[in-house]
Amino acid sequence: MTITQPDLSVFETVESEVRSYCRGWPTIFDRAQGSYMYDEDGHTYLDFFAGAGSLNYGHNNPVLKRALLDYLERDGVTHGLDMSTTAKRAFLESFRDVVLRPRDLDHKVMFPGPTGTNAVEAALKLARKVKGREAIVSFTNAFHGMSLGSLAVTGNAFKRAGAGIPLVHGTPMPFDDYLDGQTPDFIWFERLLEDQGSGLNKPAAVIVETVQGEGGINVARAEWLRALADLCERHDMLLIVDDIQMGCGRTGAFFSFEEAGITPDIITLSKSISGYGLPLALTLFKPELDIWEPGEHNGTFRGNNPSFVTAAAALDTYWTDGQMEKQTLARGEQVEQALTAIVQEAGEGAATYRGRGLVWGIEFTDTERASAVCRRAFDLGLLVETSGPQGEVTKLLPALTISPEELDEGLRILARAVRETA
Structure with a gap:
């Protein structure tokens, strides 16, 4: 595809230098539908990014769009703080029943507020309030958001540096297989908890992602998650599962922790919970933890x-019928077959892949190559991003509603991009 560089002057002169995604995809998008985006010059892009996981049901999903248009057309309440509304009632009833x-x-x-980091901040605040302790344990390569509390339990050094102040009251522990299987799971963590001389303040909670999306598509084993849940219970720590990117069906089941058979004390959801790319976040917690005073945590757009x-x-x-989970797992098998071939073609030791459901990543030994693959994929009409502490992973995050044909199309483009950046 031949792309004429667009006039980006207003973005470069008015918008902050903090902008990021637009630098990797230098075009001006105009409309989107399903798994495709279109720029103002008419070029088509197959979307394997899905709004960083906020568009599990695709762009402008027609069923969701119709419901939204009908609501707006009848002058339904748009802004209501935490007032009771018919829209909130319908959602709560569906969420409870489905x-x-x-x-x-x-x-x-x-x-708690409109974004994922709001959900995490509320979870951390509640855990500390319930337990009367300040410390929170997180994991290496975790990502939980960009506000200060969330950054304190985030691993990425670049993102943490943006805080401008020390990030305290958080302690990292090794994520699953961080030490390449050389030590038993949680041996260090449990030793610190039991040793009165360790210097570890007793944590109020542990926060974990079952699949670390921004951290490089690091997948926790079900048995590791079960052992973590058991450790939390034995040491009187709350278990928080951050399901902001991996929830809402991304790994197959609605919640990513279902496969492990655990029940977190607190769960955070955002991104695709609105289904349409609109801002919404939830913090879920067991009833006995609901010790908030009215208005103790609030926000204008909550x-x-x-x-x-x-x-x-x-x-x-x-x-309502279980078909979405089955479809996602089937699409995941389709992706895994393609990635197996891509990695084999790349040559021994050049790349590995990993993932679950419809979140996958290819990690390249040459850490610069993932970015090169993403750039070449964009030229060929595919949107993919990088992840991992060095941007060494090319990350696949297509809509759950993508068709097998669209998925094949994107995987063929990805294979070509990998081939042409060797």
Whole structure:
């Protein structure tokens, strides 16, 4: 594809230097539908980025769009703080009946603010309030958000440096297989907890991602997650699962921790919970943890009514019959077959792959190559991003609603991009 460089002057002169994704995809997007985006010059791009996981049901999903348009057309409440509205009621009823009850979860639902980092901040604040302790344990290569509390439990040095102040009250521990299987799981963590001379302040909670998306598509084993849940219970620590990117079906089941058979004390959701790319975040917690005083945690945009409308429509459309989970796992097998061939063609030792459901990554031994693959893929009409502490992983995050044909198309482009950057 031949791309004429667009006039980006207003973005370069008015918008902050902090912008990032637009630098890797130097075009001006105009519209999007399903798994495709289109720029203002008419070029087509197959989207394996999905709004960083916020568009699990694709761009402008017609069922969700219809529900939203109908709501706006009748002048439904757009902004309501935490007032009771018909849109909120419909969402809460759907979430209870479609998500919580079938999984024997009785967690309370809190709307902490519009984004994932708001959900994490509320989770950390509540854990500390409940336990009366300050320390939180996180894991190497974790990513939990860009506000100060979330950054304190995030591993990436570049992102942490942006805080401008010391990030305290967080202690990292090795994620699953961080030490290449050389030590038993949690031996260091448990020794520190039991040793009165370790210097580790007793944690209020442990926060974990079952698959570290920004950290490089690091997949925790089910047995590792079960052992972590057991460790938390034995040492009176709350278990927080950050399911912001991996929840809402990304790994197959609605919650990514279901495969492990664990029940977290606190769960954070955002990104695709609205279903339409609209801002919405949830902090879920067991009823006995609901010790908030009214208004003790609040925010102007903590209950986005248009998001409630599309979220309820997504749950009622995709999560009542079990088909979405089966489809995602089938699509995941399709991706894994293609990545096996891509890695084999790349040559021994050049690359490895890993993932679950419809989140996958190719890690390159040459850490610069992942970025080169993403650039070449963009030239060929595919949107993919990098992840990992050095940007060494090319990350695949297509919509769950992508067709087998679209998935094959994108995987062929990816294979060509890998081949042409060797």
